[in-house]
Amino acid sequence: MPWEKCEITWGNSARNLPWACPSGGSQTTHAMTRAAHAVAMDARKKLQEIAAKDLGGKPEDYEVANERVFRRGGGPGMSLAQAAKRAIQLGGTYDGHELPKDINKFTVASATALSGQGLLAVAKDSYPRDGVTHSYVATFAEVEVDLETGQYRIVDFLAYADVGTVIHPNALGGQILGRSILGIGHAIGQKWVYDQHYGLPLAKRFHHTKPPTILDVPQNMQWAAVGIPDPETPIGARGIGEPPVGGGCAAILNALSDALGDEVFRRAPVNADTILASLEAGRPMQEPLTAHI
Amino acid sequence: MAVIRDVMPAFELFQPATIDDTMRLLGQYREDAWVMAGGLDTFDWLKDRIKRPKVVVDLSQVKELSGIREAGGGLEIGATTTLTEVVRHPIVREKYSILSTGAEAAASPQIRNQGTIGGNVSQDTRCWYYRAGWPCYRAGGNTCFADTPTAINREHAILGADRCVAVNPSDSAPALIALDAKFVVRTPKGERVVDAEDYFIGPGTDITRMNILRPGDLLTAIRLPADWAGTKFYFEKVRDRNVWDFPLMNVASAMVITDGKIERIRLALNAAAARPLRLAAVEDAVRGKEPNAATGEMAGRLAVQGARALRFNAYKIPLMRNLVKRAIGGVEKAAWA
Numbered sequence: 001m002p003w004e005k006c007e008i009t010w011g012n013s014a015r016n017l018p019w020a021c022p023s024g025g026s027q028t029t030h031a032m033t034r035a036a037h038a039v040a041m042d043a044r045k046k047l048q049e050i051a052a053k054d055l056g057g058k059p060e061d062y063e064v065a066n067e068r069v070f071r072r073g074g075g076p077g078m079s080l081a082q083a084a085k086r087a088i089q090l091g092g093t094y095d096g097h098e099l100p101k102d103i104n105k106f107t108v109a110s111a112t113a114l115s116g117q118g119l120l121a122v123a124k125d126s127y128p129r130d131g132v133t134h135s136y137v138a139t140f141a142e143v144e145v146d147l148e149t150g151q152y153r154i155v156d157f158l159a160y161a162d163v164g165t166v167i168h169p170n171a172l173g174g175q176i177l178g179r180s181i182l183g184i185g186h187a188i189g190q191k192w193v194y195d196q197h198y199g200l201p202l203a204k205r206f207h208h209t210k211p212p213t214i215l216d217v218p219q220n221m222q223w224a225a226v227g228i229p230d231p232e233t234p235i236g237a238r239g240i241g242e243p244p245v246g247g248g249c250a251a252i253l254n255a256l257s258d259a260l261g262d263e264v265f266r267r268a269p270v271n272a273d274t275i276l277a278s279l280e281a282g283r284p285m286q287e288p289l290t291a292h293i
Numbered sequence: 294m295a296v297i298r299d300v301m302p303a304f305e306l307f308q309p310a311t312i313d314d315t316m317r318l319l320g321q322y323r324e325d326a327w328v329m330a331g332g333l334d335t336f337d338w339l340k341d342r343i344k345r346p347k348v349v350v351d352l353s354q355v356k357e358l359s360g361i362r363e364a365g366g367g368l369e370i371g372a373t374t375t376l377t378e379v380v381r382h383p384i385v386r387e388k389y390s391i392l393s394t395g396a397e398a399a400a401s402p403q404i405r406n407q408g409t410i411g412g413n414v415s416q417d418t419r420c421w422y423y424r425a426g427w428p429c430y431r432a433g434g435n436t437c438f439a440d441t442p443t444a445i446n447r448e449h450a451i452l453g454a455d456r457c458v459a460v461n462p463s464d465s466a467p468a469l470i471a472l473d474a475k476f477v478v479r480t481p482k483g484e485r486v487v488d489a490e491d492y493f494i495g496p497g498t499d500i501t502r503m504n505i506l507r508p509g510d511l512l513t514a515i516r517l518p519a520d521w522a523g524t525k526f527y528f529e530k531v532r533d534r535n536v537w538d539f540p541l542m543n544v545a546s547a548m549v550i551t552d553g554k555i556e557r558i559r560l561a562l563n564a565a566a567a568r569p570l571r572l573a574a575v576e577d578a579v580r581g582k583e584p585n586a587a588t589g590e591m592a593g594r595l596a597v598q599g600a601r602a603l604r605f606n607a608y609k610i611p612l613m614r615n616l617v618k619r620a621i622g623g624v625e626k627a628a629w630a
Contacts, residue, residue: 148611149612149616202422202445208421273608280607280610
């Protein structure tokens with residue numbers, strides 16, 4: 001199906017669209033692709049059935065490609081537009097007048113409002129899944145520490161992700177590196193500071209809480225994905241929302257430890273104060289459990 | 294200490310168009326008037342409702358306060374010239390590059406577009422207890438919340454503390470001191486020109502002010518003399534982030550080197566004390582010596598004499614020692630580089 005002939009409509013209740021699953025828990029790609037796969041399979045099944053009804057043979061004799069449903073190995077077929085017209089004439093499950101019993105009530109309301117306008121594919125993701133679904137990122141960082149000022153910079157950075165099948169390389173790369181930067185932020189600066197006696201917040205502005213800026217992002221920052229499909233989902237893809245954070249933070253802290261010694265700090269963020277005070281004294285100088293100062 | 298951020302408290306706003314009109318307003322309203330240049334310092338205070346001036350005098354319409362002109366062989370920079378204009382000015386870049394480097398180290402591009410050189414040097418301290426409205430010495434109270442056994446004070450002073458341990462946060466100030474800049478101040482009694490280092494005051498002089506400006510006074514311009522134009526400069530700012538961050542410390546030096554020896558030097562440093570420090574004793578000690586690592590190390594050790602650490606700012610002592618060393622002897626390359 002050419003992209004120009006697809007109409008993408010984002011969450012618009014005026015057009016009777018159902019609720020999608022919320023984006024969260026790094027599960028979005030996994031959940032959405034499974035659901036999309038289930039409904040695509042329903043569409044194919046209905047197209048094959050309509051073709052078999054009109055043109056003879058069994059539904060499985062037909063395949064869907066090039067905007068058509070046609071008999072495998074050559075033979076009669078019909079366009080998707082013709083099939084949609086037939087779906088309206090046939091009614092029932094084909095145009096949404098009869099709905100699956102297992103879909104949720106929001107989908108029922110949506111499909112009911114959309115029924116009778118064409119071939120309506122509607123299905124619940126009932127694919128099996130053994131266990132839980134998580135992505136993993138192995139992250140590598142190289143830092144260069146200025147021993148006279150305690151400042152350091154990240155000279156090299158690589159995040160290697162295991163996310164199953166890669167759906168959209170640009171979006172995946174943006175998410176791996178973007179979320180890595182959040183982790184880098186935890187390592188190099190982000191903090192909430194409270195006065196320990198009065199319990200009142202001291203870091204109340206962005207220039208106190210210090211999220212990383214564009215100039216703190218490593219210039220040399222790469223990502224890659226192993227690309228092994230996940231067997232527990234028909235698409236093979238998993239989400240990559242949060243996993244890069246831990247790797248981004250830990251890689252920087254481990255690189256700093258490697259450069260400075262294991263005993264210099266036991267907390268994040270690590271800044272010039274921690275590094276210089278410890279180097280000067282030759283031992284850790286900050287209480288390890290006081291994270292944010 | 295609760296802070297309401299819904300809206301600024303009401304004040305009367307004046308936008309004079311000339312220095313004379315400004316002076317009349319400041320003379321009329323005295324302690325009730327708040328002088329606003331770029332607004333970066335001002336709006337924090339007003340939005341937090343911690344400072345509640347009756348009158349705000351906005352300098353943005355006073356054209357004669359803005360702009361850079363050649364004067365007396367050097368430059369005169371109007372007080373409300375933006376940091377961006379200072380950074381980009383061709384003569385500043387060519388002859389006074391330590392000032393463009395220092396001014397460019399301040400804040401972020403957006404803030405430098407709005408913030409002024411006069412505001413950068415005159416801004417109040419960033420002590421987060423004081424700026425959050427805690428009733429400390431500087432705010433007219435009778436204690437310092439940043440100098441207690443439980444205080445969070447990594448950014449506070451190691452030198453010159455007197456009840457208050459706040460530091461001056463300006464990045465352009467040490468560069469201006471290194472250039473032997475003169476600050477032009479209009480007072481009700483007339484014009485006064487002071488050396489850059491004498492513009493700033495510590496808590497021992499007046500615990501409620503960061504500079505010599507009294508109610509009714511106005512900083513109108515900063516003059517850069519020709520004496521230190523194009524000399525050997527060093528500026529370095531150490532901070533937690535690479536942009537939009539106040540200094541943990543910064544250093545600025547201007548040197549004239551003749552026959553491999555330091556003939557003349559001016560050395561200044563900020564965020565170590567409530568005022569930017571000109572390190573005159575260090576200047577005296579290194580004059581006539583080679584500008585190398587050994588001289589730098591000696592200078593660094595001398596610079597930190599008398600430094601006193603608080604709970605979390607002990608790192609500032611080696612930091613100051615090392616920055617002074619670099620400002621004189623340069624940066625040593627790592628052995629493996």
